[in-house]
Amino acid sequence: MMSGAFADDTAREATDYYYDLFGFTFAVAEKVPGLPEAQDTGRAIRVRFGRVPQAIEQPQFQDTAIQASDTEFLFTRPDGLRLYIDAAGIVVERGAEHNGAPFWVRVFSTCAAIAGLRNGAIALHASAVESGGSGIALAGQSGFGKSTLVAALVQRGFALYADDLCLIRPAVQGLPLVGAGLREIRLWDDAAQALGWNGDERAEPIRGTGAGLERR
Numbered sequence: 001m002m003s004g005a006f007a008d009d010t011a012r013e014a015t016d017y018y019y020d021l022f023g024f025t026f027a028v029a030e031k032v033p034g035l036p037e038a039q040d041t042g043r044a045i046r047v048r049f050g051r052v053p054q055a056i057e058q059p060q061f062q063d064t065a066i067q068a069s070d071t072e073f074l075f076t077r078p079d080g081l082r083l084y085i086d087a088a089g090i091v092v093e094r095g096a097e098h099n100g101a102p103f104w105v106r107v108f109s110t111c112a113a114i115a116g117l118r119n120g121a122i123a124l125h126a127s128a129v130e131s132g133g134s135g136i137a138l139a140g141q142s143g144f145g146k147s148t149l150v151a152a153l154v155q156r157g158f159a160l161y162a163d164d165l166c167l168i169r170p171a172v173q174g175l176p177l178v179g180a181g182l183r184e185i186r187l188w189d190d191a192a193q194a195l196g197w198n199g200d201e202r203a204e205p206i207r208g209t210g211a212g213l214e215r216r
Contacts, residue, residue, distance in 0.1 A: 018044055022112035022167045023121070023179020032104050035182070045089060045115055047107065052084035052093040073114060081106055085114055105182055109165045112181075116167040124166040127185075128178060129158035135178055137166050148191040155195065160185060 016027045018038040027044035056074050059067040067074040073085040081103075082093040090111050094103070113123040126139035127150040136158075138146045147163055154160050162181030171177040187195070 016044075016046075019108075021108050021179070022116065022162070022165065022181050023169065023177070024112060024115055026108065026111065034101070035104070045111065047090045047092060047111060049092050049094065052082050052091050075110065075114070077106065077110070079106070081110075083107075083110060083114075085111075090114070101184065102186075105184055105186065108182060112167060112179075113165055120169070122168040124168055125164065126166045127163045128161040128166050128181075129153045130161045131158050135161055137178070139166075145191075147185050147187055148195070151185045151187060151191070151195055154185070 016029060017031050019026050019028070019032060019035055020038040025038055025044045026047055028047045029049070053074065056067050056069060056072040059069050059072075059074075061068045065076050065078075071086060073083075075083045075085075077083075079098075080095060081098055084091045084093070092107055116123050124137060124139055125141070126137040127146040128135050128137040129150055130136075136153075138149055140146050150158075150160065150163060160183055162178065163185050165181055166178050169177045169179075
């Protein structure tokens with residue numbers, strides 16, 4: 001499904017903002033609050049906003065959320081966010097309710113997972129921390145406590161590396177490479193309270209780190 005490279009070689013446009021996430025560089029027309037811009041754009045995956053097709057022609061795979069062929073991919077999330085992917089990049093169709101930190105987390109993680117699959121990476125539903133130059137990935141289904149355990153490890157001195165998505169590529173000597181994800185941890189209210197975050201703000205910094213906490 002959808003093989004081949006997935007990047008834009010065109011020159012940087014004045015309206016674009018570039019971000020390095022999950023081992024890819026993304027170019028978007030909007031500035032993402034709290035996310036540092038990339039210094040070296042290289043080959044960027046362009047994310048645009050607009051209307052997407054209701055369906056793709058002759059899909060080779062489809063279910064209630066996905067339609068896919070060798071050249072196109074259409075994905076509808078349960079929250080109504082819709083993404084269309086072809087050789088030109090990614091088009092995101094959003095409603096007025098799709099904004100803020102949770103919106104960007106969903107956009108970048110979904111786009112990265114699709115881009116990773118198209119470029120031969122393994123998309124692992126996992127959160128990860130880093131310590132001593134090595135990574136520890138915690139995989140599991142939604143609601144099994146991946147983010148809660150990672151947040152507890154971060155409180156104990158581990159560095160946050162990715163929450164909810166790890167894109168794994170083979171590297172030299174057989175060691176896997178995982179691109180760093182968004183520096184945000186998303187927790188349910190009961191988990192946040194158990195770990196000592198009991199403020200009313202939607203997002204607040206994790207003590208002693210550059211990472212943020214997003215309350216679900």
